[in-house]
Structures are given as C-alpha cells and as structure tokens.
C-alpha cells in the first residue's frame with residue numbers, strides 16, 4: 001500500500017499549478033523523445049503538469065520558445081547519494097562531525113537543487129534514512145529537487161541470518177522504502193570481494209520480490225554479481241570486475257546493470273583532501289580508485305558488447321559530484337564508445353522502466369509527466385551539449401530558464417498570482 005501512496009504523492013499536482021487552467025506550450029527546435037526518436041520544430045502542449053499532445057509544427061506564440069535549443073526528457077540518475085556533502089570545514093560529512101540534522105538537511109537540499117537544475121529530474125538514492133523527508137518535501141512542492149526514490153538504510157551486515165535479513169526487508173517496506181539496497185561485495189577501496197552468501201542474497205531478494213520491492217545490489221567481483229543474479233535481484237551496481245560470463249547471465253535473466261564510467265572515481269581523486277583519512281579513504285583506497293578508472297571503462301565496453309543486456313545510467317554521485325552527473329554520460333560516449341542517442345535513452349526511457357516508472361516519466365509523449373529539459377546544442381551528435389542546460393521543467397513547473405520571456409514558475413507557492421507571466 002505504501003508504494004501506491006508514494007507514487008500518488010510523487011505525481012500529485014501542486015495546488016498553484018492545478019489552478020492554472022491554460023495549457024502551457026513549448027516550442028522545441030529539436031526534440032529527442034527518450035526512445036531514440038529525433039524530430040525538429042515541434043510544439044509540446046502541457047496540461048496540469050502532463051504532456052497532452054505534440055504538434056509537428058504548432059502555430060502562434062509558445063509560452064516557452066525553445067526553438068534555438070534541443071528539448072529532451074529530464075534525466076534519470078539511477079544511483080545518486082544526495083545526502084553526501086562537504087561540511088563547513090571542507091571535509092566529507094560524517095555522523096560525528098558536529099553538524100546538526102537541520103544543517104545536514106540544508107546541505108542535502110542544496111545538493112537536490114544542484115542536481116535538478118543540472119537537468120536530472122529524477123534520482124534513485126541507495127540510500128540513507130534522511131532521504132525520506134527530502135523525498136516527501138520535494139514531492140509536496142515547495143522544496144526544489146528531483147523526484148527521489150530511496151532505499152533508506154541499506155542491508156550490508158554479513159553476520160545477519162537470512163531470516164533477520166528478511167525481517168529487515170519487511171521493516172524497510174513499512175518505513176516507506178521505494179526499493180532495497182544491498183551490499184553483496186566490499187567497496188572498491190577494499191578490493192570488491194563478495195561479502196554476502198548466496199543464501200543471504202536469496203533471502204533478501206526473494207523477500208523483497210514477494211513484497212513488490214525492487215533490489216539494487218552493490219557488487220564488484222564477478223562472483224558477487226553472479227550470486228545476485230541467481231538470487232533474482234533486480235539490478236546490479238558498479239561491477240568493475242565484470243566478466244563476459246556473468247554479463248551474459250545477467251542478460252539472460254533480465255537483470256539491469258548500472259556500471260559507472262568514471263565520474264565517481266575522478267571526483268574522489270579531485271577531492272582527495274576532503275575525503276582522505278576518513279574510513280577506507282586511505283592510501284590503499286585511493287590506489288584502488290585510480291586503478292578502477294580504466295577498469296570501469298573496460299567493464300562498460302564489455303557490457304555494451306553483451307547482447308540483450310539492459311544498461312541503465314547511474315552515476316554514484318557523492319559529495320563534490322552533485323550537479324555534474326552528466327559527466328558520466330559524457331564519459332560513456334567519449335571513453336566508452338556509446339552512441340549519444342543510446343546514452344540518452346539509457347538515462348531516460350530505460351532508466352524509467354528500471355525504476356518502475358516507465359509509464360510516467362522518461363519520454364516526451366502524451367500522458368507522460370512534463371519532465372523536460374533543454375540544452376544549447378544537439379546532444380544526439382555532441383553529448384557535451386548536456387553540460388549546457390538552459391531549461392528545466394518537472395511535473396509542469398519550471399525550475400530553470402536561462403532565456404528571455406516567461407520566468408520560471410517553480411518551486412510552487414500558495415499564491416497563484418506569483419506565477420503569472422510578467
């Protein structure tokens with residue numbers, strides 16, 4: 001039942017927008033539909049936050065004239081840690097650094113804003129308990145940020161019995177988790193070896209499935225990836241040590257794969273001083289992350305060469321990377337050899353399908369949420385155009401518009417007159 005309530009909240013129409021009866025029109029110079037289709041000179045008509053139709057030309061003045069830009073669905077980052085931030089001492093925030101929960105939440109809200117205005121309109125956070133309030137307040141309207149799906153606290157302790165793991169799955173569901181996050185292998189900073197047994201993974205992913213929850217599994221070694229796949233888990237994260245054999249098995253079983261290309265490792269190395277000395281952010285850990293950069297690109301290429309494997313987009317964005325999420329799509333194209341349109345599809349319609357929202361977001365089509373972004377340039381030919389976001393709309397509310405004319409109308413307020421064009 002909870003999932004149903006969360007889904008309704010996620011797509012509810014803010015009061016002010018509902019009051020706005022006139023359709024909103026957007027003229028797109030180029031339109032990428034999220035499923036590989038590209039058209040030119042289209043007008044998107046939006047009513048009550050939902051795309052009602054797309055006209056091949058459209059006449060008259062559009063509310064938002066984006067005819068100089070390319071319009072595409074808002075991006076879906078399947079793996080972003082919105083709660084990770086640098087504290088006021090310039091260090092990675094840890095629970096014992098003296099920051100209050102309110103201070104942490106303000107930092108998280110900043111991360112959410114940076115993420116949204118960079119063109120990412122939905123993220124999946126695997127996960128932390130603080131995500132819940134942020135998710136819910138963003139969904140209610142006043143807090144600007146991407147739609148958030150969260151696992152709340154992940155399951156990682158290898159000493160737990162399969163039965164107690166099943167119990168935790170049920171508890172997460174009751175607490176309002178959108179999915180379950182599992183650590184089946186060590187961190188890459190500790191070598192990435194398998195940590196949970198087949199029996200434990202069977203228990204968690206089996207229980208989650210019976211409750212209608214998806215499962216995301218952190219797994220680096222091929223053995224841990226195989227065990228998660230055989231357990232029927234939904235999606236595997238990272239997979240730096242993926243082999244041909246395990247990727248083939250994943251394709252056969254329909255297991256989604258979410259490999260990172262480089263942003264997460266580069267971000268750690270660029271911000272080394274802010275992380276070093278905390279937990280496994282030590283000399284060995286940073287050595288592993290340096291080694292992981294070429295290995296991750298190789299694993300991504302191997303994945304793309306695996307027929308039928310569903311590769312989604314997740315950046316593993318941590319402190320320092322929020323708002324730079326698209327760098328990992330650019331890496332996939334430039335270093336991983338992926339065609340730009342295929343990369344965009346993985347971050348839109350396929351990403352939506354993987355998180356169970358394939359009928360709501362990830363496409364520019366009638367009946368879909370008006371989650372739209374515009375970029376300066378043509379990302380179907382030059383993926384770096386994704387760095388030049390000029391417009392962000394989520395659920396029909398505009399959170400960013402760098403051009404002239406109509407001003408942004410989101411985040412929503414209770415005063416409908418605030419939203420009138422100037």
Ligand SMILES: [Zn+2]
Nearest residue numbers: 079081126316
């Ligand atoms: Zn992660």
